[in-house]
Amino acid sequence: MAVLEIVTIPDAVLRRKARKVTAFDKEFQILVDDMVETMRAAPGVGLAAPQVGVSLRLIVVEFGSEEDEEAPKKLYIVANPEIVMASEEKVTGIEACLSVPGLVGEVERHKSIIVRGLNRQGKPIKVKAEGWLARIFQHEIDHLDGIIYTDRASRVWQPKEDEELALAD
Numbered sequence: 472m473a474v475l476e477i478v479t480i481p482d483a484v485l486r487r488k489a490r491k492v493t494a495f496d497k498e499f500q501i502l503v504d505d506m507v508e509t510m511r512a513a514p515g516v517g518l519a520a521p522q523v524g525v526s527l528r529l530i531v532v533e534f535g536s537e538e539d540e541e542a543p544k545k546l547y548i549v550a551n552p553e554i555v556m557a558s559e560e561k562v563t564g565i566e567a568c569l570s571v572p573g574l575v576g577e578v579e580r581h582k583s584i585i586v587r588g589l590n591r592q593g594k595p596i597k598v599k600a601e602g603w604l605a606r607i608f609q610h611e612i613d614h615l616d617g618i619i620y621t622d623r624a625s626r627v628w629q630p631k632e633d634e635e636l637a638l639a640d
């Protein structure tokens with residue numbers, strides 16, 4: 472496994488619509504492992520393949536519980552993710568992105584969503600996500616369509632040193 476370099480704006484790969492994953496071969500498995508390692512090393516709560524310079528529809532997310540900090544984190548690996556249900560209710564929260572260093576922004580997202588996609592073996596999976604987990608998935612799936620959270624933010628600012636940083640993904 473290897474920690475990959477995270478590409479930052481204005482790299483063009485971050486603005487491209489990523490292509491679907493069609494091969495779940497050895498090369499793909501290495502990419503999955505490297506992305507998980509890169510996300511953990513950053514550290515971040517999520518990472519999309521374009522952020523490591525690979526224009527593929529693949530995301531990794533690792534998040535515990537927002538109510539219980541002691542709860543074990545859960546790792547999600549989703550190829551070709553699609554939001555198939557999104558709540559009408561939206562919530563505003565603060566986001567950051569490993570590809571946009573030094574900034575945070577306030578973004579409105581669906582409170583809960585259902586994501587369908589494929590696991591690392593290419594088998595169909597479904598994830599129900601709420602709150603922060605739903606926010607992370609929406610942020611990562613946006614990356615696959617070349618959308619960066621600052622495009623959707625109502626405001627973006629440079630956090631002060633003592634300001635608690637948002638989760639980065």
Ligand code: NI
Pocket residue numbers: 567568569570610614640
């Ligand atoms: Ni991001």
